[in-house]
Amino acid sequence: MARSLNILMSLFTRRYEGTFYRALPWASFLVSQGHRVTILCTSKDHLFRTTVSEENGVRIVETPALFSGRYVMTRLCGMYGWGPLDIFARWREACRGGYDVAVAFEHHFHVVLPLWLAGRKNIPIWIADSCDHYGEGGFREFEYSPYRLYGLYQLIGWPFRKLMDHLELFIRRRADAVTVISSYIRDRVIGQGIPAGKVHLIPGSADVESIHVQPKTDACQQQGLDPDLHYALFFGAGQFDVDFSLEAFERVQKKIPDSRFVVIGKKDPAVTRRATELGLQKKLIQTGWIEDGQLGGWLACADVCLLPMKDNAPNHARWPNKIGFYMAAGRPVVATDVNDIGPLIRQREIGRSGPVDVQAFADQIIELFENPNACVEMGRRARETAEREFSLPIHGSELERLFLTLAGAHHA
Incomplete structure (x- = not known):
């Protein structure tokens, strides 16, 4: 019987937004295969409090949203996730959870910093997942340019953008594997110097269990x-x-x-x-x-x-x-x-x-x-x-094999 893993998935989004819909199906499948999975995401409702709940057998930890930077920092560098209470709660979870594998969804500050602070001694296997182009020429150039005072945001935000570009390379180079959602991101990651054998293309899944053909x-x-x-x-x-x-x-x-x-x-x-x-x-x-x-x-x-x-x-x-x-x-x-x-x-x-x-x-x-x-x-x-x-069992099984292979290599 395959080894049961304890897996941490750290998301930059809030619950029921964006990448949550990539992480939750993966997590639900892994739980059905006997693994334990925790998802970290930022709370929609609480500035100071961490809440814990369960969905489909997956443990959901929603961290405090105080000073997340969803408005100002998004304009400055295209990425939020700067809240000190959020970062502290994620670091504490990473240190105390006894996790075998951590999956960092994108490279936002509150995703990468707690993982780096926790270190390999607390979570030995790191996976970096990427679904979007956030760096130069990506979202931050197209989605946030209409704001008034855009030129001022560009000037003040320069050091923050450089930091985010550094974190993107940092997590991909340090990770044991990089999962990507498209061939464009795969090619971009390889172009950044990441070995091709370390990059795994897993596109979005189709929910064939819940969605049915109807007249x-x-x-x-x-x-x-x-x-x-x-x-x-x-x-x-x-x-x-x-x-x-x-x-x-x-x-x-x-x-x-x-x-x-x-x-x-x-x-x-x-x-x-x-x-x-x-x-x-x-x-x-x-x-x-x-x-x-x-x-x-x-x-x-x-x-x-x-x-x-x-x-x-x-x-x-x-x-x-x-x-x-x-x-x-x-x-x-x-x-x-x-x-x-x-x-x-x-x-x-x-x-x-x-x-x-x-x-x-x-x-x-x-x-x-x-x-x-x-x-x-x-x-x-x-x-x-x-x-x-594109069914979830197909993509979920691919992800599970990757995790088990890395875990086996770590314990060999």
């Missing part, structure tokens, strides 16, 4: 939608580049007036405002936050699922989690061809992928709206791809 008519009736209309659907907590889809959908509307644009996720005023500017306010359906159990029903209402990405470094680095949900729901996908998603769609024939061009994107949506039989076949292949290549 569109039944799903629309459950959600109060007209099943005779055509629905293009965008899902995402972070509604990156949805404005691109809206501009394309304006052109779709001119050709297919009985179509609607569905956005699952928070009701972003910027999305509402842009839809109004384009005259689409009556064609836009914003669900707001929904319960996890409702997601499959909403996805099943779609004729086409959308994955718009503009041509920039952060998008090249990404593996959007939404592709896994789209495939699990058995729906065809229309995407722009800027990262690993484009080749996947073409090679598995599960939708359409093309240039970052509004008219081309609109034409692909129209093509699928007008060919429902093709949509059904693409959706069938999408579900098969999700089950065969």
